Amino acid sequence: MISVGTKAPDFTLPNHRGEDVSLSAFRGRKVMLVFYSADFSPVCTDQLSIYQEVLGEIEDTGVALLGVSVDSSWTHRAFRKQLGVEIPLLADFHPKGAMSKAYGAYLEDWGTTNRSLVLIDEEGVVRWVHESPTPLEIPGANLIFDALAEVA
Amino acid sequence: MSELTSAPVPPAGPEDHARGGGEDLIVYADLGCPHCAAAWERITATTSRLVFRHFPVAGKHPRSPAMHAAAEAAGRQGAFFDFVDSLFGDRGRVDDPHLWERAERFGLDLDRFEADRRSEAVATVVRHDFESGIRAGVSNTPALFRDGKRVDPP
Numbered sequence: 001m002i003s004v005g006t007k008a009p010d011f012t013l014p015n016h017r018g019e020d021v022s023l024s025a026f027r028g029r030k031v032m033l034v035f036y037s038a039d040f041s042p043v044c045t046d047q048l049s050i051y052q053e054v055l056g057e058i059e060d061t062g063v064a065l066l067g068v069s070v071d072s073s074w075t076h077r078a079f080r081k082q083l084g085v086e087i088p089l090l091a092d093f094h095p096k097g098a099m100s101k102a103y104g105a106y107l108e109d110w111g112t113t114n115r116s117l118v119l120i121d122e123e124g125v126v127r128w129v130h131e132s133p134t135p136l137e138i139p140g141a142n143l144i145f146d147a148l149a150e151v152a
Numbered sequence: 153m154s155e156l157t158s159a160p161v162p163p164a165g166p167e168d169h170a171r172g173g174g175e176d177l178i179v180y181a182d183l184g185c186p187h188c189a190a191a192w193e194r195i196t197a198t199t200s201r202l203v204f205r206h207f208p209v210a211g212k213h214p215r216s217p218a219m220h221a222a223a224e225a226a227g228r229q230g231a232f233f234d235f236v237d238s239l240f241g242d243r244g245r246v247d248d249p250h251l252w253e254r255a256e257r258f259g260l261d262l263d264r265f266e267a268d269r270r271s272e273a274v275a276t277v278v279r280h281d282f283e284s285g286i287r288a289g290v291s292n293t294p295a296l297f298r299d300g301k302r303v304d305p306p
Contacts, residue, residue, distance in 0.1 A: 045212060049210075049211035050286070052211050053282070054156060085211060138292065140288075140291050146158050
């Protein structure tokens with residue numbers, strides 16, 4: 001995983017609507033990247049559903065929560081619709097996993113991102129990282145709030 | 153900062169719905185969750201005092217919020233676990249008419265049940281449980297805790 005204290009690699013990825021989203025556009029605002037394995041997988045469904053339930057509280061802190069997987073924009077769109085998830089989802093689809101690799105969040109053996117959280121501060125510096133021991137383990141939403149409290 | 157930072161599972165208190173005797177087994181459950189329904193009979197068969205905590209996740213189970221509000225409203229007329237057992241036992245019948253039918257079957261005052269299940273007070277109780285689960289790191293259900301530690305379902 002990318003190390004705390006390093007400059008977050010900039011990226012431009014299409015979101016669930018196919019619109020380009022760049023990290024640099026969030027300068028001046030904290031960003032929490034949520035790397036997850038795959039749209040519609042049972043564990044990722046649990047994870048994003050839980051985050052959605054507390055999305056209001058997360059957004060109240062001012063942080064921008066962005067989901068990232070190697071799925072396409074179209075799959076992201078369907079996944080969001082099925083779950084009623086409002087979290088923006090970014091497609092690290094082509095070239096596959098390029099952004100995730102820059103963050104050390106790509107699992108070559110699985111062909112997906114790992115399951116991790118990366119908090120980037122207002123200056124674009126990585127301030128907090130959590131990587132699940134296995135992609136099957138969900139970081140609880142409490143960890144997002146812990147990180148935001150720690151990097152206030 | 154938010155109140156949803158990590159915190160231990162609150163021990164059972166007088167505001168909790170509890171059934172049976174013995175050591176407390178705190179269960180965060182989603183009434184719309186098939187895993188919870190499948191495990192419910194085994195959970196209730198344990199020789200523990202079962203402490204129920206609401207953990208509805210609407211994204212996965214769109215009827216869950218209504219089901220939890222209904223169970224909590226039934227609890228205000230002494231029929232909380234009757235409702236929970238019934239919802240887990242008959243998962244295909246969870247629309248509003250089915251909830252009303254249960255309320256009548258358990259002898260509840262239907263007008264009061266209707267008012268309660270849509271009330272802010274009931275929503276607050278359900279959300280309070282949910283947030284305590286979030287703070288304890290619950291991310292799927294059923295999530296069981298004994299002595300403050302997560303344990304596997306029976």
